[in-house]
Amino acid sequence: MKKKILLFIAQNEWIKPAFGFLGLFILSITFSPISNKGTLIFLKLDNLTNILRQVSEIGIISVGMTLVILTSGIDLSVGSVLALSATMTAFGIMDWQLGFFFTILLALFTGVVAGFISGAITSWGKIQAFIATLSMMVAARGFALFIAGNNSRNIGFGNGAAPESFRIFTNTYLGIPFPVYIFIIITIIFAIMLNKMRLGRYFFAIGSNEEAAQLAGLRVKWIRTSAYVFSGLLAALAGIIHSAQLYQGNPNDGVGFELDAIAAVVIGGTSLSGGKGTLVGTFFGVLIIGILSNILGLHGVQKDFQLMIKGAIIVAAVLLQEQNFFKKGF
């Protein structure tokens, strides 16, 4: 029985991050500050939904990042693409009067193009993903600033401004903010893709052994590019949510989001060398980062200490992942 459990843990890479999440959750309850009325502030519904809302943008980005990292790449441009998409959204709905549907389409399309360019440069230009997406990170930020004329664009409602339908992103349904639904649905859709669909297998194959994948008849270049396209698309989606929540498109937002996303993916057990990882793990990785920020924030820990603790947690999480039961065979 014990063996079976260990085997189950070894074969399902998402279990460790899930335990990490549970452990942190319990710790947070134990150390939660207590309100005047004697309730645990951490466990209040407000607080929990707040955590989910706060992580939903990074969460959506992390899904795309997981795909890219599975193919043994990296996408540093997601933060800038988020800012570009947010800017596009604000200008689309306010200045260009594209309406709800076409504004969103335009923003998503921007992300797709950015992802395609990164992927194509990596695949056909044979430039390392780090460099290709670093360039895209700089260029996308520049393009966002160009469009916005270096200022942020506020979103207002009413005649000649944003339609009421745009409020969907800030609304709450059944007590849960709409972006949280998007985050969860996106995670489920892509988890199904990774596990059940051909393309998901191909991502694993490329990350595990690119040469072998090529000789097995996979169109490695197209498949890899598609991972970057998904990453760009999801970063753009997060950008739309971002602008809607802040009622503005700011070309300077999203700085450092790529690092948070990479951290979440790594905490979630996905290997940076590719070919190994799960989206469920990433999901828990995102929650771990969210809860951590939240509980530290509730205690009034300042940003400086938060960052230091975050750094330590990432290292600790990866160290735990490395301890592999059944390293050789089973």
Place this chain on the structure above:
Amino acid sequence: MLEFKNISKQFSTVKVLHDISFSIDKGKLIALMGENGAGKSTLMKILCGVYPDFQGEVILKNNQVQFKNPRDAEHAGIAMIHQELNLIPDLSIAENIFLGKEPINSMGVIDSKTMLSKSDEILKEFDFPYSSRIKIKNIPVGWQQMVEIAKALQINAEIIVMDEPTSALSESEINILFEKINLLKEMGKTIIYISHRMKEIFTLADEVVVLRDGRFVGQELIDNVTNEKLIQMMIGHEIQDNSVEITKKYDKEILHIDNLNVIANNKSLLSDINFTLKKGEILGVAGLLGAGRTELLKYLFGELKGEAKGNVKYITNDYRPKSASDSIRMGIMYLSEDRKREGNFHDLSLVFNSSISILDRLSKFGFVNNQTEKKEVIQRFEKLNVKKSSILQKMNTLSGGNQQKVLLSRVLSTEPVLLMLDEPTRGIDVGAKEEIYNLINELSSAGMTIIVTSSEIPELMQVCHRVLVLSQGKQTALLKVEDTNPQEILHYAFMQE
């Protein structure tokens, strides 16, 4: 000198070694034999400290030892030379010999002078034709092997384990290696030699130890055994002689190559290639290492970058190989000689490894049909006799021979018209070799056209109808197997302009 006492080893639930006991005298060359998965490598990894936990005792010079890591074992005078060389291409010979043990001067800086002079000393004993300043990547594989041996000498190893040292060497390089091995014996070194090649065993070994399925089968003086006896010990029963039966004659032309030349980076990779292949025919490609065997197959598969001149006709159409995925769709498939780099998805399951090339066929709307997939994979594994505990186990948990069978199941799953097998029996034991020959035979009878390469000429003569000989990328002969002999093939393989 060295004794194994009741060694057992278990990987979680699977017991891979059972109660192995035998001993080895000083200065002897012991051949360790057995099929893939018999436990040779595991036993040697225990000896060399790679697997520190096991049951039983290893007794070295009357002391029980248990090495915690390979470094420990090296200190005790045990060195292992792996099948895949562990050299760093961009470092010099001397730097490789002293890797991790660099002499340091009083300033804490590497003392290159001592390092170079000591390396040269070791190399001199070996009649090494290269200076120890030369980078590893600039010397031939055969001599790289000698550098591994020099490494062993540098740490004053008394027991040297060699795991298939000849698998990547050409005939002439093997001869040089054998000279050096005899030199080591004269120095009084004890050598444990793992190889699948009978000829080598009979030339080199004093004694032979045979393992089968993780159990000790026997230890014999080499003079007391014959080829047949050894094979019988290894596989537990006798094998039938099965040379090629002349298969049904087909007339349909599958491949027609007319004066093919391939040039890349101003270097001629292939020249003057001319042959025609009919349906069901088996063509062997012979040649020394670097003669262009792999290049020819990879060109036809669309995975060799270069400028091609000449005509290739596949079935009825002109054929310009573009990419692996295109070729596979047209019914052309290739199995790489390099399992590790170009075949395996190490961390992924056997099913994944086996079905990756046919997911198009197994999918509907992009979703893979797991039931059909599983059924087909199990069917192929059974046909190929893959030894596994579960189809979900990871690829890197299988022995080399079984990995090869999984890869064969992958290439066969695409149901190719033209199948190209690059060294399909490299590093594989006798039993599995026989199985692969039989398979090639069977496929050819069923009408599949097959091109197969091998460094072992007798092997080619056993399995092929015709043999194409390459030398430095140039076709030097195309011979019918019944009209030729190994000497003639070798002659053409050595032919230079």
